[in-house]
Amino acid sequence: MQSLKDWKSVMLGTDSYSPGKSLLERLPNELLLKILELLIPQHPATSSVSSEWFMSEQLPSSINDTHQIVSLSPCLQVSRRIYDVALPLIYRDIKLVERCNSEDSYSRLLRSIDLNPSLASLIHTLDLTESPGSGLSALLPRSLALLPRLRSLHLQLGQMKQLNPQNIRDVFFGMPNLETLVIENSCPDTDPNYLFDVLRTLESMNPAISSKLRSLACRTGLRDHLAVADEDIFSNVLKWFPNLQALDLAHTPIDSRSLLAINGNARFQFLRITNCQDSTSYNLAHFLAAHPSVNSSLVVFDGSGVEFTQEETTTLLEGFPSSLRCLNLRRSNMASSQVPQLQKLCRHLEELSVGHGLTMDDVEAILMRPRFDFDAAVPRLSLDGVRIPKDESEYELVLGPMRDAITLCKLRRRLASVSGIHCHSTAKMSRVRFLDISSLDAEEQGKMTNSVLLGEHSAPLKFIVASNISIEDSHGLQKLCGSCGWRDRWCNGIFWVERE
Structure with missing residues (x-):
C-alpha cells in the first residue's frame, strides 16, 4: 500500500501522454502481444504436439482457483494502438x-x-x-x-x-x-x-x-x-x-x-x-x-x-x-x-x-541408479501394528510427535546416504520431472515416506503422484514434505507432492 501511495505522489502533476505516445504503446508489436497474452489463462494441453507438459497438466487445479474467463474487450477502449494489437488476440481463439x-x-x-x-x-x-x-x-x-x-x-x-x-x-x-x-x-x-x-x-x-x-x-x-x-x-x-x-x-x-x-x-x-x-x-x-x-x-x-x-x-x-x-x-x-x-x-x-508389479525400490533404481548409490530402505512395520489402543490413546499426544521425529530422522539419514559412483560419473542422469506411482500397491506407495526420491539428488524430479496412498501415509508425507523441500497437494481425490 505504501508503494502505491509513493507511486501516486510521483505521478501527481505529471503530464499525461498523448494518444499513442505512452511507453507501453511504443513497445514493439511482439512485446505488446506477449504482455496481453499474459492476461489470458492457459488451458491444459490435450493433443497438442508442442506442449511442454502433458500428464502434469492433467492434475486437478486447486479449489481456490476460480478459473474465471478473462475478457480482453476493455483493451479495445484504451487507445487505437492497443486496439490494433488486442483485436487479433481476441478473435484468434473463439469458444462459443x-x-x-x-x-x-x-x-x-x-x-x-x-x-x-x-x-x-x-x-x-x-x-x-x-x-x-x-x-x-x-x-x-x-x-x-x-x-x-x-x-x-x-x-x-x-x-x-x-x-x-x-x-x-x-x-x-x-x-x-x-x-x-x-x-x-x-x-x-x-x-x-x-x-x-x-x-x-x-x-x-x-x-x-x-x-x-x-x-x-x-x-x-x-x-x-x-x-x-x-x-x-x-x-x-x-x-x-x-x-x-x-x-x-x-x-x-x-x-x-x-x-x-x-x-x-x-x-x-x-x-x-x-x-x-x-x-x-x-x-x-x-x-x-x-x-x-x-x-x-x-x-x-x-x-x-x-x-x-x-x-x-x-x-x-x-x-x-x-x-x-x-x-x-x-x-x-x-x-x-x-x-x-x-x-x-x-x-x-x-x-x-509406471504400471503394476514394481516396488518402490525398483522406482528408486529407475531414476537414481547406476549414477548414485544409497542405503536400502528401512523395513516398515505394518500399520495395523502401530495403531494405539483406545485405552492408551491419552499417550498419543506424546507418542505421536516422537514417532514423527523418528520417521524424519530415518528419512534424513537415508537421504544423507546418497553418493555418486565414480565409475558411473559419466552416466546420463534421469530427466524425469513428473512421476506417477499410483499403480503401485498402496503399501509400496507408502514407502515414499522413506524414499531417496525426496532428496535433492532426484532433480529434476518435480511432481510425484500417489493417488492410492493410505490416509496414514499421506498424513506422514504432509509432515515430512516441508522439511525436505516439497509441499503436499490433495485435490479431487488425487494426492501428489511437488518440489518447492
Missing part, C-alpha cells in the same frame, strides 16, 4: 458457450463477421463443444466458407450427426488450412456410436484424396457404454491422413489391427489409446514397436487404458524411440527385470507413469 438469451452465440458471431468481414481472417480456432447444436447443420457450412484461415475446429459428436454426408466430408477434406479437428462427446444424451456413423460417410471418398489434418481427436467419452466397433471403419479412414502427427482416441474402442492401416508417411508425435478392443494387446505392441509412423518420432504415448502383459511391455520398452518424452503405462504389468530398460528410457523421458 451456451447462454440463456434469445440470440444464439453462433449466430451473433456470423453476424459480426458479416458486418466486418476482416474479422474472419483473424479466427484460427473455433470451439463449438459447449454451444447448442440446434441449427448447426445450416450455419456450419456457411461459417466454414467465411473462415479461410481456420486451423483448429472443435465439434460435438451430436453436431456432426446433424450434418449431411457432403458437409462431413468438407470438414475432413474441404478446409485447406485446417490442421486440428476434435470431435468430442460432451452431451450425455448423444449415442457414442454416432462416431462410427460419421466415419462411415468417409468410406466413399476418392482414394486419391488425402486430408491435410495434422491432429485428429475422436473422444467418445462414455467408457463403458460403447458397442463393439466395426474394425474396418478406422482401417478405411486412417489411411487418408498422411500428415497426422497427433491421434487422440480417448475412450474410443479401436481394434489395434486397424492402426496398421495408418499411412506409412505419417509421423506421429502424440498417440493416446485408452480403450483397445482386442482380447490381447499384442497387435498394439507390435504396431508401436515396428510401424514407421511411430517408431522414430513418437513424443507422447498415453496407453493408460491398455493392460499390456509383461512380455508386451518388454517389447514396447525396447522399441520406443529416443524422441519419447511422455509415457503412460498405468495399467500395464511390469516387473523388476524391466528396470534396466526403464533406466535407459529415463535418459530422455520427462514424464512417466
Whole structure:
C-alpha cells in the first residue's frame, strides 16, 4: 500500500501522454502481444504436439482457483494502438458457450463477421463443444466458407450427426488450412456410436484424396457404454491422413489391427489409446514397436487404458524411440527385470507413469541408479501394528510427535546416504520431472515416506503422484514434505507432492 501511495505522489502533476505516445504503446508489436497474452489463462494441453507438459497438466487445479474467463474487450477502449494489437488476440481463439438469451452465440458471431468481414481472417480456432447444436447443420457450412484461415475446429459428436454426408466430408477434406479437428462427446444424451456413423460417410471418398489434418481427436467419452466397433471403419479412414502427427482416441474402442492401416508417411508425435478392443494387446505392441509412423518420432504415448502383459511391455520398452518424452503405462504389468530398460528410457523421458508389479525400490533404481548409490530402505512395520489402543490413546499426544521425529530422522539419514559412483560419473542422469506411482500397491506407495526420491539428488524430479496412498501415509508425507523441500497437494481425490 505504501508503494502505491509513493507511486501516486510521483505521478501527481505529471503530464499525461498523448494518444499513442505512452511507453507501453511504443513497445514493439511482439512485446505488446506477449504482455496481453499474459492476461489470458492457459488451458491444459490435450493433443497438442508442442506442449511442454502433458500428464502434469492433467492434475486437478486447486479449489481456490476460480478459473474465471478473462475478457480482453476493455483493451479495445484504451487507445487505437492497443486496439490494433488486442483485436487479433481476441478473435484468434473463439469458444462459443451456451447462454440463456434469445440470440444464439453462433449466430451473433456470423453476424459480426458479416458486418466486418476482416474479422474472419483473424479466427484460427473455433470451439463449438459447449454451444447448442440446434441449427448447426445450416450455419456450419456457411461459417466454414467465411473462415479461410481456420486451423483448429472443435465439434460435438451430436453436431456432426446433424450434418449431411457432403458437409462431413468438407470438414475432413474441404478446409485447406485446417490442421486440428476434435470431435468430442460432451452431451450425455448423444449415442457414442454416432462416431462410427460419421466415419462411415468417409468410406466413399476418392482414394486419391488425402486430408491435410495434422491432429485428429475422436473422444467418445462414455467408457463403458460403447458397442463393439466395426474394425474396418478406422482401417478405411486412417489411411487418408498422411500428415497426422497427433491421434487422440480417448475412450474410443479401436481394434489395434486397424492402426496398421495408418499411412506409412505419417509421423506421429502424440498417440493416446485408452480403450483397445482386442482380447490381447499384442497387435498394439507390435504396431508401436515396428510401424514407421511411430517408431522414430513418437513424443507422447498415453496407453493408460491398455493392460499390456509383461512380455508386451518388454517389447514396447525396447522399441520406443529416443524422441519419447511422455509415457503412460498405468495399467500395464511390469516387473523388476524391466528396470534396466526403464533406466535407459529415463535418459530422455520427462514424464512417466509406471504400471503394476514394481516396488518402490525398483522406482528408486529407475531414476537414481547406476549414477548414485544409497542405503536400502528401512523395513516398515505394518500399520495395523502401530495403531494405539483406545485405552492408551491419552499417550498419543506424546507418542505421536516422537514417532514423527523418528520417521524424519530415518528419512534424513537415508537421504544423507546418497553418493555418486565414480565409475558411473559419466552416466546420463534421469530427466524425469513428473512421476506417477499410483499403480503401485498402496503399501509400496507408502514407502515414499522413506524414499531417496525426496532428496535433492532426484532433480529434476518435480511432481510425484500417489493417488492410492493410505490416509496414514499421506498424513506422514504432509509432515515430512516441508522439511525436505516439497509441499503436499490433495485435490479431487488425487494426492501428489511437488518440489518447492
